[in-house]
Amino acid sequence: MNWSNMRPRFYSWIYYIAILLLTACSVSYKFNGASINYDEIKTIQFSDFPIRSSYVWMPMHAMFNNELQDVYMRQTKLRQVKRGGDLQLSGEIVEYSQINKAVSASGFASQTQLKISVNVRFVNNKKHTEDFEQRFSATADYDSSQQLTAVQEDLVNQMIKDIVDQIYNATVANW
Numbered sequence: 001m002n003w004s005n006m007r008p009r010f011y012s013w014i015y016y017i018a019i020l021l022l023t024a025c026s027v028s029y030k031f032n033g034a035s036i037n038y039d040e041i042k043t044i045q046f047s048d049f050p051i052r053s054s055y056v057w058m059p060m061h062a063m064f065n066n067e068l069q070d071v072y073m074r075q076t077k078l079r080q081v082k083r084g085g086d087l088q089l090s091g092e093i094v095e096y097s098q099i100n101k102a103v104s105a106s107g108f109a110s111q112t113q114l115k116i117s118v119n120v121r122f123v124n125n126k127k128h129t130e131d132f133e134q135r136f137s138a139t140a141d142y143d144s145s146q147q148l149t150a151v152q153e154d155l156v157n158q159m160i161k162d163i164v165d166q167i168y169n170a171t172v173a174n175w
Contacts, residue, residue, distance in 0.1 A: 036076060036172050040126050044078040045085025049118065052092040060156050064093060064118070067164050076172060087171065088123040094135070098148065101141060114148075115139045116159045122171050134170065138162035 046069050051061050068089070072078060078087065095117035117137040124130040138159035142151045 036078070038077055041086040041124075042079060043081045043085045044072055044076075044087045044089070045081050045083065046072075047088070047090035049090070050092050051096070052094050053096040053117075055096050055098075057096060057152065057156065059153070060093065060096065060116070060160070063156060064160050064163075067160050068167065071164050071168055072172075075168070084125075086125050088125065089120065089167070089171070091118060091120040093117075094119045095137070100144070110144055111141055112144045112148075113139050113141050114152075114155050114159070116156070116163060118163050118167075120167055120170075132170070136163045136166045136170075138166075 046065070049061070049065055049068070051058075069080065073080065093116065095115060098112050098114050101111045101113040115137060116139075117135055119133070119135050121133045122131060140155040140159050142148075142155060
């Protein structure tokens with residue numbers, strides 16, 4: 001076998017593979033899920049989402065309102081306005097509850113479920129066929145041997161992120 005004849009073929013294969021890899025790696029996609037026509041829709045208006053549930057944990061109010069606004073500001077090019085937004089979001093936190101989910105052999109609760117539900121009114125002033133009022137919910141489980149105060153902030157943050165993702169997908173992702 002003559003290795004000197006194989007060298008040009010070997011180097012050409014290396015060349016083609018390098019070009020293929022460089023071309024493949026230079027393509028990048030940014031996907032945030034939004035399907036907004038920015039020629040028509042430029043602004044968004046958020047109303048405060050007050051807590052209307054019978055059980056209340058006050059930090060949840062600010063946590064929810066801040067996360068909702070932050071997601072839209074991070075993932076869209078919409079400008080936030082106080083009045084007359086092309087898109088308008090309003091509603092209220094209607095449920096914050098905990099229920100015993102599982103019972104141990106001793107007859108006591110072994111697992112507890114925390115639940116948040118938010119009622120949302122969405123208005124698209126450019127296309128009213130997309131308007132809706134809908135309830136979004138999320139749950140999180142924790143071991144009943146733990147105090148709610150010890151796990152509450154983390155669980156509420158997790159549920160708020162889930163609900164905000166649901167709202168975002170229903171309003172501007174059109175999935």
